[in-house]
Amino acid sequence: MPASNQRLAGKTAVITGTASGQGRAAALTFASEGAFVVGCDMDDDGAAATVAAVTETGGRMSSSRVDLTDEAAVAAWAADVAAEHGQVHILYANAAVTRFAPVEQLTFADWKWNIDHEMDVVFLPVKYFWPQLIQAHNGAIVLVGSTAGVTGSMTNGRLAHTATKGAATEGNLLAPDHPMRTIAGSIPLGRIGAPEEVAKCALFLASDEASYVTGTNLMVDGGWSAVLPG
Numbered sequence: 001m002p003a004s005n006q007r008l009a010g011k012t013a014v015i016t017g018t019a020s021g022q023g024r025a026a027a028l029t030f031a032s033e034g035a036f037v038v039g040c041d042m043d044d045d046g047a048a049a050t051v052a053a054v055t056e057t058g059g060r061m062s063s064s065r066v067d068l069t070d071e072a073a074v075a076a077w078a079a080d081v082a083a084e085h086g087q088v089h090i091l092y093a094n095a096a097v098t099r100f101a102p103v104e105q106l107t108f109a110d111w112k113w114n115i116d117h118e119m120d121v122v123f124l125p126v127k128y129f130w131p132q133l134i135q136a137h138n139g140a141i142v143l144v145g146s147t148a149g150v151t152g153s154m155t156n157g158r159l160a161h162t163a164t165k166g167a168a169t170e171g172n173l174l175a176p177d178h179p180m181r182t183i184a185g186s187i188p189l190g191r192i193g194a195p196e197e198v199a200k201c202a203l204f205l206a207s208d209e210a211s212y213v214t215g216t217n218l219m220v221d222g223g224w225s226a227v228l229p230g
Contacts, residue, residue, distance in 0.1 A: 006034030007207040012085045014038045016068060016125055017095025018061075019046025022144065024053070025195035026092055029203050031059025035090065038081050040066040068095055068121035078128035088132040090206045092142045093122045140206045144198075145217070188223030 013030045017023035018039030024046075027037045031054045039061060041047040047063040054061040066077045081088060096118045099110045122143055133139040184191050201220050204210055219225050 009034030011035045011089035012038060012087060013090035013092060014081065014088055014129060015092040015094055016040055018050050018063060019043035022195040022198050023094045024050045025199040026094060026202055027054055027061060029199040031061055032057060033203060037061040039063040040077065042067060068124060069116045071124055074124040075128050082132055087136060088129055089136040090140045091125060091129050091133060092202055092206060093125050094144045095121050138208055138211050142202050142205045188227055193220060193222055
């Protein structure tokens with residue numbers, strides 16, 4: 001695709017949690033549209049595989065090992081990115097992980113763990129990349145949430161997850177004994193969404209095409225939150 005037609009040409013896009021899933025899909029999608037992708041993850045092998053996949057398709061990407069719950073680590077990472085790239089145009093806060101349990105089984109330690117891994121991992125990158133983002137023309141912050149942020153659940157022990165509204169992990173959601181494995185039949189579109197489908201929506205929000213879109217939720221859930229109570 002000619003550079004002039006690439007939607008993110010010349011932009012630096014920071015994406016958290018790029019070792020797999022939606023983060024990897026976003027890295028590939030954003031890079032294919034001309035962005036230099038700056039990724040991070042704690043999964044070294046997965047992160048390296050994503051960089052290799054991006055490079056093989058002609059894209060540009062770097063990756064760092066960053067604990068997003070560690071303020072000093074995030075601050076240092078943002079400073080390194082600023083020194084190397086000079087400008088960040090997009091922050092896609094994708095990374096999060098959660099623990100599910102009904103209220104009577106949810107420990108306070110698990111509650112605090114969810115806060116750290118679903119809220120802090122969003123707040124800290126926004127805080128430390130903010131100085132670079134506000135200098136960018138039409139800079140964009142895209143935060144990944146969950147339908148749990150707008151609805152409760154009768155079947156899914158997601159009290160802490162609903163409170164933090166973070167993106168849940170595939171390992172938890174698609175475990176053999178988890179109610180989400182059978183939810184596809186109740187989704188209006190009849191299936192669980194693919195990571196690439198979320199990444200394409202994030203691409204729109206991060207591009208200049210969404211220059212008049214701000215402060216809004218885009219539900220990418222096959223219609224689930226529109227029809228179901230839980």
